[in-house]
Amino acid sequence: MKYDVCVIGGCGHAGLPLSIAFALRGKRCVIVDRDADAMQKVRDGVMPFMEENGQESLLEALKSGNLDVRDDLSVISQSDAVVLVVGTPIDSHLTPSFGAIDAVLEQHFPYFVEDQLVVLRSTLYPGTSERVVRWAERRGVRLHVATCPERIAEGFALREISDLPQLVGSFSSEGLKRAVALFSALTDDIIVLEPLEAELAKLFNxxxxxxxxxxxxxxxxxxxxxxxxxxxxxxxxxxxxxxxxxxxxxxxxxxxxxxxxxxxxxxxxxxxxxxxxxxxxxxxxxxxxxxxxxxxxxxxxxxxxxxxxxxxxxxxxxxxxxxxxxxxxxxxxxxxxxxxxxxxxxxxxxxxxxxxxxxxxxxxxxxxxxxxxxxxxxxxxxxxxxxxxxxxxxxxxxxx
Ligand SMILES: NC(=O)c1ccc[n+]([C@@H]2O[C@H](COP(=O)([O-])OP(=O)(O)OC[C@H]3O[C@@H](n4cnc5c(N)ncnc54)[C@H](O)[C@@H]3O)[C@@H](O)[C@H]2O)c1
The missing domain is CATH 3.40.50.720 (NAD(P)-binding Rossmann-like Domain)
Structure with missing residues (x-):
């Protein structure tokens, strides 16, 4: 695989610091995002929002050669792991909207490849990870789905990504092994939970x-x-x-x-x-x-x-x-x-x-x-x- 990890939603407040952190720790990381302006900024080495040490770290990550930003969605197929960090809003009735995760899955479905690790980094309504497993089964593609919720405080992500323990859960032992290996690049402090437990822990936090x-x-x-x-x-x-x-x-x-x-x-x-x-x-x-x-x-x-x-x-x-x-x-x-x-x-x-x-x-x-x-x-x-x-x-x- 050309990339260790592809981050979909990688220009966002959670996705960009994560992508930078992966790149700075030696992971070949490619960003995919639907926000063309933010993608151009990141390519040009301009941090699209405020983040402690964000500007310097972005430049360093680009200089390392480990960070790529691509419009071409085929990079997803060239990645060992795919991390989804899109926003997960509630709707006007204050109930969770599955639209964002559904849209990102449907839109990128043609590019997922057999046995790929798919990490859900967004904050999820409990049971969403399992729903993604069912979605993959319905679509006839075998994916290793892992749940690793982001818990940083906005603005301090680059510091906290390595200072905080990472919660990791998966539905398969292979998925768990690969997700733990991926997040071990960020910290040695990994807490293994069931996916539902990881979803709940994040929401309860x-x-x-x-x-x-x-x-x-x-x-x-x-x-x-x-x-x-x-x-x-x-x-x-x-x-x-x-x-x-x-x-x-x-x-x-x-x-x-x-x-x-x-x-x-x-x-x-x-x-x-x-x-x-x-x-x-x-x-x-x-x-x-x-x-x-x-x-x-x-x-x-x-x-x-x-x-x-x-x-x-x-x-x-x-x-x-x-x-x-x-x-x-x-x-x-x-x-x-x-x-x-x-x-x-x-x-x-x-x-x-x-x-x-x-x-x-x-x-x-x-x-x-x-x-x-x-x-x-x-x-x-x-x-x-x-x-x-x-x-x-x-x-x-x-x-x-
Ligand atoms: N902001 C934070 O500090 C923070 C902290 C912890 C957890 N989270 C969680 O992380 C998730 C993302 O939050 P955020 O604040 O980074 O949101 P954001 O809006 O800043 O970033 C989301 C990114 O995903 C992109 N995107 C959305 N749909 C897409 C699609 N279909 N294809 C490609 N790209 C797409 C957007 O363009 C955007 O760049 C949410 O679930 C949030 O609850 C956020």
Whole structure:
């Protein structure tokens, strides 16, 4: 085989770091993707999104000769293993959509070859891996299907791919052997599970994180409604108290994974995943809570609100499913206007932070980007749940 591994969806947030990591560890890796622009960027050595050490690592991987990006799908047939890392969204009814995996399988079917290792790296609705086995049987091709869910935190993939254990499961001993060998290039820390267990472990990891954020957010809302300063409560709960130390701080919790994966578990349990649903209501309700708090303090209808941070989390450029967007849309009803600002997301109409401060009557820190720590607010009132601004005493204050 010309390639050790072909990554389908290899220009995405999970797929590209994985492809780079394989190439840097000596695997001959070829990327296939339907996004022609992203493919061209990668070929040109330009990282299409923010990733710690991404730019240097991409150039190094291309220089090594181990990383290839091809339009020609026949490279799939020339690869010992095929890794699928396409997005796996939920639909408008909050139920998992199999369309993405089905589409990628059908589209690439003519290029799969007998005895190929097919690794599912996307986050999957439980049972999807087995569904892929049945699909291959129906199509009359013998594939070794393995499930190895990606668990990196977006933006830190290149570091975490080797720092985190890799979960590996397969339906055949041959598939397991080959999948373990492939991922051993990234780390010695491999945890072997049944495919269904690997699917569940990934979803539970994300749901657990989402639940923890929801807990912090609900505590924040309760304390604030009681008139207490949650920053002090948080300090009291967590400082030098090990059993409280794992509570995250409050803040917008969203993005392309946590909500979706929690809802996949809700769908799996016929909507009986009560704690997951409750977490969704709390996390998705935080923008409304922020607006309610602002309305109780200011004549919001006559004010322009500056939103600081539009990406779904700090210090990255990914705006997918960001609660900053929900806040902006809700404010269309509640305020005179909004001004959106982000140092990393370049989008028509967005302004820089200084301009947002100048033009807004009141500000919200929606994403705790590092650079806001030194932002001058010139006396503008600000709502900063994250406590990212310097010397802040309360979530709502008159800055000086
Ligand atoms: N983003 C993360 O940090 C992260 C972390 C862990 C797990 N995941 C999971 O990884 C999967 C991918 O997420 P992502 O954030 O990388 O998504 P993404 O949208 O950034 O990347 C998906 C890539 O697949 C490509 N693609 C989609 N359909 C295709 C097709 N039919 N043929 C070829 N290419 C196709 C897209 O063009 C895109 O480049 C999801 O299941 C997600 O839940 C993501």
């Amino acid at each position: 994300n749901a657990w994180r989402y639940i923890k954020f929801a807990t912090a957010n609900q505590f924040f809302m309760i304390a604030t409604e009681c008139g207490a300063d949650f920053r002090n409560v948080y300090q009291g709960m967590t400082a030098r108290y090990p059993r409280g130390a794992d509570l995250p701080g409050p803040g917008f919790a969203a993005g392309p994974c946590l909500f979706k994966d929690t809802m996949q578990l809700s769908a799996l349990t016929n909507n009986q995943f009560f704690i997951g649903h409750a977490s969704m209501l709390v996390n998705e309700g935080l923008p409304q809570f922020v607006i309610k708090q602002m309305k109780s303090r200011y004549p919001l209808r006559d004010m322009t609100v500056g939103i600081l941070g539009m990406s779904f989390k700090a210090n990255i450029d990914d705006m997918r499913d960001s609660l900053s967007l929900k806040l902006r849309d809700l404010l269309e009803m509640e305020a005179k206007g909004t001004i959106c600002s982000d140092p990393f997301v370049h989008f028509p109409g967005f302004v820089d932070a200084e301009e947002a401060v100048r033009r807004a009557d009141v500000l919200v820190v929606a994403t705790p980007h590092e650079q806001y720590k030194t932002l001058q607010l010139h006396g503008k009132p600000v709502f900063d749940i994250w406590n990212v601004l310097p010397e802040q005493k309360e979530p709502v204050r008159q800055s000086s």
